[in-house]
Amino acid sequence: MTQVSMTVNGKAVSGDVEGRTLLSSFLRDKLGMTGTHVGCDTSQCGACVVHVDGAAVKSCTMLALEAEGASVDTIEGQAAADGSLNAIQQAFQDHHGLQCGFCTPGMVMSAAALLKENPKPSESDVREYLEGNICRCTGYHNIVKAIMAASGQDVSAIAAE
Amino acid sequence: MYNFEFVKPASVADAVAALGEEDAQALGGGQTLIPTLKQRLAAPSKLVSLSGIAEMKGVSAADGVLSVGGATTHGTVAAEAGAYPALADLASHIGDPAVRNRGTIGGSLANNDPSACYPSAALASGATIVTNAREIAADDYFQGMFTTALEEGEIITAVKFPIPEAANYQKFLQPASRFALVGVFVAKYADGVRVAVTGASEDGVFRWSEAEAALSKEFRGDALMDLKVDPANMIGDLHGTKEYRAHLVGVLTKRAVVAAG
Ligand SMILES: Cc1cc2nc3c(=O)[nH]c(=O)nc-3n(C[C@H](O)[C@H](O)[C@H](O)COP(=O)(O)OP(=O)(O)OC[C@H]3O[C@@H](n4cnc5c(N)ncnc54)[C@H](O)[C@@H]3O)c2cc1C
Ligand code: FES
Ligand code: FES
Numbered sequence A: 001m002t003q004v005s006m007t008v009n010g011k012a013v014s015g016d017v018e019g020r021t022l023l024s025s026f027l028r029d030k031l032g033m034t035g036t037h038v039g040c041d042t043s044q045c046g047a048c049v050v051h052v053d054g055a056a057v058k059s060c061t062m063l064a065l066e067a068e069g070a071s072v073d074t075i076e077g078q079a080a081a082d083g084s085l086n087a088i089q090q091a092f093q094d095h096h097g098l099q100c101g102f103c104t105p106g107m108v109m110s111a112a113a114l115l116k117e118n119p120k121p122s123e124s125d126v127r128e129y130l131e132g133n134i135c136r137c138t139g140y141h142n143i144v145k146a147i148m149a150a151s152g153q154d155v156s157a158i159a160a161e
Numbered sequence B: 001m002y003n004f005e006f007v008k009p010a011s012v013a014d015a016v017a018a019l020g021e022e023d024a025q026a027l028g029g030g031q032t033l034i035p036t037l038k039q040r041l042a043a044p045s046k047l048v049s050l051s052g053i054a055e056m057k058g059v060s061a062a063d064g065v066l067s068v069g070g071a072t073t074h075g076t077v078a079a080e081a082g083a084y085p086a087l088a089d090l091a092s093h094i095g096d097p098a099v100r101n102r103g104t105i106g107g108s109l110a111n112n113d114p115s116a117c118y119p120s121a122a123l124a125s126g127a128t129i130v131t132n133a134r135e136i137a138a139d140d141y142f143q144g145m146f147t148t149a150l151e152e153g154e155i156i157t158a159v160k161f162p163i164p165e166a167a168n169y170q171k172f173l174q175p176a177s178r179f180a181l182v183g184v185f186v187a188k189y190a191d192g193v194r195v196a197v198t199g200a201s202e203d204g205v206f207r208w209s210e211a212e213a214a215l216s217k218e219f220r221g222d223a224l225m226d227l228k229v230d231p232a233n234m235i236g237d238l239h240g241t242k243e244y245r246a247h248l249v250g251v252l253t254k255r256a257v258v259a260a261g
Helices: A023-030 A087-094 A104-117 A123-132 A141-150 B012-019 B033-038 B074-080 B085-091 B097-102 B105-111 B118-124 B209-217 B242-260
Strands: A002-008 A011-017 A049-052 A055-058 A071-073 B005-007 B024-027 B046-049 B059-062 B065-069 B128-131 B135-137 B156-162 B166-173 B180-189 B192-198
Touching: A011 A023, A023 A049, A049 A104, A055 A104, A055 B097, A087 A104, A087 A141, A104 A123, A104 A141, A104 B097, A123 A141, A123 B097, B012 B024, B012 B046, B059 B074, B074 B085, B074 B097, B074 B105, B085 B118, B085 B166, B085 B180, B105 B118, B105 B156, B118 B156, B118 B166, B118 B180, B118 B192, B166 B242, B180 B242, B192 B209, B192 B242
Parallel strands: A002 A071, B005 B046, B024 B046
Antiparallel strands: A002 A011, A049 A055, A049 A071, B059 B065, B065 B156, B128 B135, B128 B156, B166 B180, B180 B192
């Protein structure tokens, strides 16, 4: 076991991990932060996306020890301390951007990374950026709509499907 | 995943020393290796992370050559390889944003997946693969699917791409894996045109020499009109037959020439 230390949602944390411990396992099993989901074994679904030093990464495909000293942001850090949702989360609720909710933490974290890079994305920008986030329920349409809305764009012209 | 020891050296020399141990293996971005370890298809005793080695990171251009550090992520190449736009464009379409934020050029070339994008760029550009020990010409480096000229414990520290007059990469997406079903990279230099094909052949990335000869004479899509690719050596699987891939090679090469202008 080796000790790893990092900042998660602004708070300093540390814990003992093995070489093989994934960042997703460290967050979920060591820190009890189960908001980050694990939906596959093949690095393809994106349910586990978190930000490491500001960049979206698949936490199931990064070793916890690689995040030594890093600043990590997860879905748990998105809402305000009083529980009020941020603009992206609120837009997912308003536009029915989730059904079962399994993919949602990764979708929200990917959307946050996109809007930081590109504050007014087009519909195709959003679809392209979400290539690595798989949703088995919604058909994506309302997810795209929610992200467009969260960026302050008028989505009334995007037909409901 | 079997357990292993993890080390993160800060220099190439320390990484090479750590890799000298039996069953030690390099870790780039982990975007191929970690899924492989999860399936227990590999059992290294030690992983030597290359992500802390500053001298292996970054993109620079000088004297008509673009140099990319071996541990540079796809995302960084997409953002910083403006001196070689076709290469930046290729990097910006690998996988998805999260894969591009971790995956590296060295990992991609070391792995030499038959459907990976970078091998086609390296081969079509006549790039030089720089390792801790030597420089390897792309023409000697790729030796068939998942096989390269790298020795045990040798690491790619940089890749040098001669910048072409015009170039383009056409990727026909395999939408489930996000890799190329077939990809063609065309690069035009003063002394001729090079065409490299990924995703298609049982032998991994290859140069399509008939197309190179025709395009070197006349750099127009129509120059390819009479050329046919032999399906015999093509990959045939549930995503596409041999004949389909052979056909795509012709179509994508033509598109790449038209797009390169
Ligand atoms: C969902 C998904 C989609 C993808 N889509 C694409 C795609 O469209 N096109 C594409 O080309 N690739 C794609 N990839 C693969 C991706 O580009 C990987 O990043 C790349 O193949 C491996 O690079 P890595 O840095 O992650 O290497 P790792 O996974 O860390 O390592 C791969 C191999 O290379 C060795 N290695 C790593 N770095 C070095 C080095 N500097 N010198 C010597 N050996 C080294 C390792 O020991 C290992 O054997 C995708 C991957 C995923 C998960
Ligand atoms: S759980 Fe990480 S990509 Fe699926
Ligand atoms: S809401 Fe169920 S997987 Fe996306």
